[in-house]
Amino acid sequence: MTSRRQFLAASAAAGAFAAIPARAAKTSPTGFPYTEFEARIARRDFRDMTKDVLPTPCMVVDEALFQRNLKIMADQIKSTGISIRPHVKIHKSVDVAKIQLAHGGIGLTCATIAEAELMSNAGLKNVMWTKQPASKNGIERAVALSIKDPTFMFVIDDPIVFDWIEQAAIADSAHLKVLVSVDAGLSRQGIENGQPAVDLAQKIASSKHMQFEGIMAYAGAAAHTKTFEKRRVESAKDMAAPRETVELIKKSGLPVNIFTGGSTGTYNIDHENGLTELEVGSYVFMDTRYFVIGGKSDDTNYNDFAGALTVLTTVDSRRHPSQVTIDYGNKAGVRPTDKVKGMPWLDVSTQGAEYGLLKWKDGDRDLKLGDRVEIYCTVLDDSTSYYDRYYVARGDQIVDAWPIMGRAPGAAWR
Numbered sequence: 001m002t003s004r005r006q007f008l009a010a011s012a013a014a015g016a017f018a019a020i021p022a023r024a025a026k027t028s029p030t031g032f033p034y035t036e037f038e039a040r041i042a043r044r045d046f047r048d049m050t051k052d053v054l055p056t057p058c059m060v061v062d063e064a065l066f067q068r069n070l071k072i073m074a075d076q077i078k079s080t081g082i083s084i085r086p087h088v089k090i091h092k093s094v095d096v097a098k099i100q101l102a103h104g105g106i107g108l109t110c111a112t113i114a115e116a117e118l119m120s121n122a123g124l125k126n127v128m129w130t131k132q133p134a135s136k137n138g139i140e141r142a143v144a145l146s147i148k149d150p151t152f153m154f155v156i157d158d159p160i161v162f163d164w165i166e167q168a169a170i171a172d173s174a175h176l177k178v179l180v181s182v183d184a185g186l187s188r189q190g191i192e193n194g195q196p197a198v199d200l201a202q203k204i205a206s207s208k209h210m211q212f213e214g215i216m217a218y219a220g221a222a223a224h225t226k227t228f229e230k231r232r233v234e235s236a237k238d239m240a241a242p243r244e245t246v247e248l249i250k251k252s253g254l255p256v257n258i259f260t261g262g263s264t265g266t267y268n269i270d271h272e273n274g275l276t277e278l279e280v281g282s283y284v285f286m287d288t289r290y291f292v293i294g295g296k297s298d299d300t301n302y303n304d305f306a307g308a309l310t311v312l313t314t315v316d317s318r319r320h321p322s323q324v325t326i327d328y329g330n331k332a333g334v335r336p337t338d339k340v341k342g343m344p345w346l347d348v349s350t351q352g353a354e355y356g357l358l359k360w361k362d363g364d365r366d367l368k369l370g371d372r373v374e375i376y377c378t379v380l381d382d383s384t385s386y387y388d389r390y391y392v393a394r395g396d397q398i399v400d401a402w403p404i405m406g407r408a409p410g411a412a413w414r
């Protein structure tokens, strides 16, 4: 896996290529110097780099749609007064995170300590880790990051973890910013609402080495509930107990600075449930799991945000009727629930590690060998873990390349 440092080092090393005059570069019979592709990327030379020269399978971001998604979310937060702390698990990209912060993000949320280290080490502040550290590795890294970056914070949902991090904080004379994670209908993480959550908040607040920041309540089940009205009902139901918990903690004398949760599916609902900020992630790119949940004005299509990310793939064999083989296979995250952009009559099938299939019923709608097809993936955070780069496209022209990092649990910046 390429780390950000390696990526940057490679870029610097490849600076040597910049000295090669353009006329010395070998061009292929088709005009593009394919053998220099990586050197071109490293020195950010995107001349003549269109989608059709990219190595496939690869991830392509439609710049215009991506920008539109950011603007829609920014307008929403302005109109409701709620903040966003976007979740980077969706994209794992420092470049995307920086753009989200420029569009009103008050910080970032991360699913792993590796993502948090990546963002913080890139100089991005107010990073929140939304999962508690339960191993020595995780605890030591959370404490170390808190010392290095006092704006970093993380959640816990268990008094046992409280004891572990307190011991680590005492040993390192650290001061930690900590939130209590409570259950919001997902049965995945989060202490029981009511007194157990209040007691944990009090424990944190009474520690000399911790500051109680607030409550996290991620209603992940509500996020993908189909139809806007049902989602609204589910959200209110799942957030009722966390809301009561926040009130109980306040009554017990503790300020609750942060009440975080929310999702792309409930971004225009969450302000009704008392949250102070949203951990929205998928809105930047979108995936097929979200397309089908329905929006405010359409029960079957959720089109508040556009599909700005596709996997570009090549038809590399067509030896059988009504189907072609593509190079988007299991190793690239293909799923039968993926959708082909602009060609709804095609069904996506898995086949093997480097092979996927596109099948159709209508004989008139054939695909040719070498055709390029763009596919929307099903679950963004899973799919982006298979790739190490986004190509950013303005129309057909590639204008940037952003590394995807922090995908493994180890430290990403070394």
Ligand SMILES: Cc1ncc(COP(=O)(O)O)c(C=O)c1O
Binding pocket: 087, 090, 109, 130, 218, 220, 223, 261, 262, 263, 264, 265, 279, 280, 281, 282, 283
């Ligand atoms: C804890 C947490 N918060 C926020 C999100 C972001 O949700 P979405 O991508 O639906 O906006 C996720 C996504 O899985 C999550 O796990």
